Amino acid sequence: MTFPALTPSSRSFDPGNYPVKAYNAQDGAEIRFLYGDKRVAAKLQLTYTNITDANAEEFIDHFDDMNGTFELFDLPTGKDALGGWSEETATLDAPEGSKWRYAQPPQLNSVYPGVSSVTVNLISATSA
Amino acid sequence: MTFYSGQNGRLQIDGTTAAKVTNWSISSSMSPLATTTLEDTDETFVNGIRSTTGSCRLFYYDDTSDTERINSAKTLIDKLIKVRTEGSEPGVAAAPEDVTFRLQVVEGDTTREIEVDALITSASMAMAVGEVLAADIAFQVNGAPSTVSL
């Protein structure tokens, strides 16, 4: 099962950082070491407001398919999850060489019969 | 084509036509739920919860001409304002009562009406120099109307 192909009502993206380790000397000087050439730990928060209960159920089903926060997955190839972004979608997607996983279970709020709101938090990760 | 005015208006309280009603009003509103997504350029909505309220104003008129005493203002006020259950216990009184309103537009034999079950939310009266004593009643409709035949 693929991640639900729905456009969110709002989106928050944290691009993550390159693996950098910084050391500070006693005199205030800083020494940094770069351990990789790709960004890690990008975060993506998607909010789906007032969607049908059927659409809200798809997120729960996908979370089950991914064994919760265990397995990695790609976002759908269409613009859906990244819809509304006018530039290259790759900018908001998981960094090269990594995929997404659930950072925590989706939050579902029922607001009206047949209408719910869902918040999804994703974090990028690489396979070992 | 017929217009209707105050002379066509009636109000029934629990099945009895109320006496000395100067006006009634009913208002229904719905809170839409926004479904706008990031690809949209205009806001989109779906229907949300409906809420209906109303009000009426009656003269405090004590009619003892018939065998049955009619004072509709008192009838409604008594639904909300209750006397203490025990005189020594100030904080306990009977619960307010619900009421059924029929808001009617009558022309000849034809009656158009909205029937609702309502909770009285406020009842106010004021005595002032040069004015006739009247009661202003506000109510919240409980659920959807029982009858809508306009």
Add this chain to the structure above:
Amino acid sequence: MSVYLGNAGSIEIRRQGEPIQVTLQADDVNADQRRFSVDFDPTYDDSRPSPLITGDQVEFSSTDGETDLELVDGVTDTDVTRWVHVDQTGGIRLFTSYAAAVTGGRDNAVELVTPTADQEITVDVVNANYNCVAQMRSWEITTQRETVDLSILGEEYRQFYDQGMISGQGSINAIWDYKYTPCIDQFVDDAELANYFSQLVIRFREGSKFKGAFTVYCNDNEAVWYECDCICTSVGMNFSPGQVIDSTIQFITTGQVWLKQGEPPSFLLLDTDTRARDEILLEQQPGAIELEFTE
């Protein structure tokens, strides 16, 4: 069908006021000059005009109602009622008639005695007689009733409450005068002055209340008149070279308004020597008997 002209109309007023408790200091009574003064506002620093107006019939009484009042020579009682003349400094002289009070002067004033000590007294304007308003050009009075809409749903015609509050107002236009001028009609010859209203509208404490009898029609046998308590609300004066000074008095009614018809009440004046030690006392205040003629 009879047609009535305004010639027979007139206004009579009876002065009114509220009782004031003050201290009559012995040093303020000048028996030689037959004059005394009273400080009506001891706590107020600046001077204020007297609440009494020349021509008022005033009752001076001891506040406790038991102590004899030491003021008028020949009177040993707890109270005495006389007409007052108030001069420009607030000094008061007492007189035995309205006309004499308006004229003023020491020689006609009632003789006084110097009190032995300060006295707590009550001063009350208690005019019994109506005085006609002299030199009047025109007057009008309007009575009206407030309406309350009783219209309800289902009715085709408006309904109104028939017992709304009643009020009235009017105006008097008189040639201004400040000296005594008798009325030239069949009423009693004590006349009110247009200037009285000028003083009335600015009078504090006592207020600007008067009782009015507004005669619509009067002949030898009967009269039709309005009777009510009134409050003088404004007085305007019009000055033009070569023209008489016009005084326009506006008033409103307060309390009940009567429209009466028949013989207007008269008063029996007591023929008594007021300088005698024993005055003829009446049980009914303020010193006159009101008569009503019946069929």
